[in-house]
Amino acid sequence: MGKLTHLDEEGRAKMVDVGAKEATSRHAVARGKVLLSPETLTLLSEKRLRKGHPVEVARIAGIMAAKRCAELIPLCHPLSLTHVDVSAEITDGGVDIEASVRTVGSTGVEMEALTAVSVAALTIYDMCKAVEKGIVISDIRLMRKEGGRSGVYTRKE
Numbered sequence: 838m839g840k841l842t843h844l845d846e847e848g849r850a851k852m853v854d855v856g857a858k859e860a861t862s863r864h865a866v867a868r869g870k871v872l873l874s875p876e877t878l879t880l881l882s883e884k885r886l887r888k889g890h891p892v893e894v895a896r897i898a899g900i901m902a903a904k905r906c907a908e909l910i911p912l913c914h915p916l917s918l919t920h921v922d923v924s925a926e927i928t929d930g931g932v933d934i935e936a937s938v939r940t941v942g943s944t945g946v947e948m949e950a951l952t953a954v955s956v957a958a959l960t961i962y963d964m965c966k967a968v969e970k971g972i973v974i975s976d977i978r979l980m981r982k983e984g985g986r987s988g989v990y991t992r993k994e
Contacts, residue, residue: 850911850912852912852914853912853914853944858943858944858985858986859943860941860942860943861941861942861943861984861985862939862940862941862983862984863939863940863941863942863944863945863946863982863983863984863985864937864938864939864946864981864982864983864984865937865938865945865946865947865949865950865951865979865981865982865983866935866936866937866938866950866979866980866981866982867935867936867947867950867951867953867954867977867978867979867980868933868934868935868936868954868976868977868978868980869933869934869954869955869957869958869974869975869976869977869978870930870931870932870933870934870958870974870975870976871931871932871934871958871961871962871972871973871974871975872930872931872972872973872974872975873930873931873932873965873969873972874969874971876968876969877965877968877969877972878927878929878930878931880965880968881927881932881965882927886964886965886967886968887967888963888964888967889964891932891960891961891964891965892925892927892932892961894960894964895923895925895932895934895957895958895960895961895964896923896924896925896957897923898956898957898959898960899921899923899925899934899936899953899954899956899957899960900921900922900923900953901956902952902953902955902956902957903918903921903923903936903938903946903949903950903952903953904918904921904949905952906948906949906952909952910948910952913948913949914944916940916942916944916946916949917940917942918938918939918940918946918949919939919940919941920937920938920939921936921937921938921939921949921953922936922937922938923935923936923937923953923954923957924936925957925961932958932961934954934957934958934961935954935980936949936950936951936953936954936957937950938950938953944985945982945984945985946982947979947982950979951977951978951979954977955974955977958974958977959974962974978992979992980992980994
């Protein structure tokens, strides 16, 4: 295992200097789930929730979150994103969320993809909490990343 890059020699948090790294095309995909009761799923599917349609609001919230990642995660670099796509699909057990983020730069976009999924999931929670208190957000994970020195990573599921 490599060393933690966000710690200095004395164990203090630091922002990694990526200035000498080559700018390359970078892409990351993350996924997560929001688990809902059958009753809430029916209301969601039939677009009968009072706050509006959570899936569409969650998609926009995820896109906005990816663009604001450096403001939320203290040691993330602000990035110029070239593309963000967030999908949210209603399934038998809830909502499956996927975020795909791209940039050309000297650091990856994994945190932006994970943040997009997290905020999209929280948005669904927020919009459904009036009818269900037992909502579960789960399985937020990086599925794939490409670009940079470490190359390609693909989660084996």
